[in-house]
Amino acid sequence: AQSVAQPEDQVNVAEGNPLTVKCTYSVSGNPYLFWYVQYPNRGLQFLLKYITGDNLVKGSYGFEAEFNKSQTSFHLKKPSALVSDSALYFCAVRDISGGYNKLIFGAGTRLAVHP
Amino acid sequence: SQTIHQWPATLVQPVGSPLSLECTVEGTSNPNLYWYRQAAGRGLQLLFYSVGIGQISSEVPQNLSASRPQDRQFILSSKKLLLSDSGFYLCAWRPPGLGNQPQHFGDGTRLSIL
Numbered sequence: 195a196q197s198v199a200q201p202e203d204q205v206n207v208a209e210g211n212p213l214t215v216k217c218t219y220s221v222s223g224n225p226y227l228f229w230y231v232q233y234p235n236r237g238l239q240f241l242l243k244y245i246t247g248d249n250l251v252k253g254s255y256g257f258e259a260e261f262n263k264s265q266t267s268f269h270l271k272k273p274s275a276l277v278s279d280s281a282l283y284f285c286a287v288r289d290i291s292g293g294y295n296k297l298i299f300g301a302g303t304r305l306a307v308h309p
Numbered sequence: 310s311q312t313i314h315q316w317p318a319t320l321v322q323p324v325g326s327p328l329s330l331e332c333t334v335e336g337t338s339n340p341n342l343y344w345y346r347q348a349a350g351r352g353l354q355l356l357f358y359s360v361g362i363g364q365i366s367s368e369v370p371q372n373l374s375a376s377r378p379q380d381r382q383f384i385l386s387s388k389k390l391l392l393s394d395s396g397f398y399l400c401a402w403r404p405p406g407l408g409n410q411p412q413h414f415g416d417g418t419r420l421s422i423l
Contacts, residue, residue, distance in 0.1 A: 226409050228411050230411075235397075236417070237399055295407050296355060297355075297412055299353045
């Protein structure tokens with residue numbers, strides 16, 4: 195079965211420092227991986243995806259993610275964090291078992307960027 | 310461009326009352342549609358998904374039901390709400406098929422049961 199793990203409940207970063215939010219996955223076959231961000235009382239916003247090709251994927255708001263097949267990881271990164279990046283971040287993997295296209299989400303990581 | 314609407318944004322209901330939450334999508338045809346529940350600002354639980362009118366699949370047994378009376382309309386219902394139905398309900402859509410397009414989410418309905 196497909197699964198996604200986000201090992202950190204919360205990540206604390208000082209503004210201007212680089213940030214990393216970790217995600218590992220377990221899938222059969224090639225993984226389709228996604229990152230989403232959620233601000234308070236809002237829906238999830240799509241940030242970026244990895245399907246195939248270059249292992250470094252660039253997305254919205256200056257975020258990028260690095261796909262590492264040997265470590266089965268897809269960590270979200272940003273070179274310089276902003277206070278406005280503080281939010282809840284979700285990693286997800288596509289699941290097409292049963293013939294339907296679904297996403298399996300991680301439990302989420304709360305990012306707190308301090309001024 | 311495509312947009313997704315959910316309403317109401319917040320709802321307070323007594324235990325035992327009925328529920329109807331609505332989700333509509335504009336600017337696309339035959340979307341895949343999804344209902345999720347998010348408890349305590351954390352993980353998402355997939356409740357229902359639909360690949361077409363009248364086609365509903367349920368992920369978990371529960372007190373809720375879903376319907377898709379029109380191509381771009383997805384409704385979440387209950388005949389009698391329980392305290393455990395409280396949560397943040399999110400609707401999402403994506404293009405049809407098994408491709409690599411992401412899901413796109415509405416802004417959710419926060420449901421409180423008293």
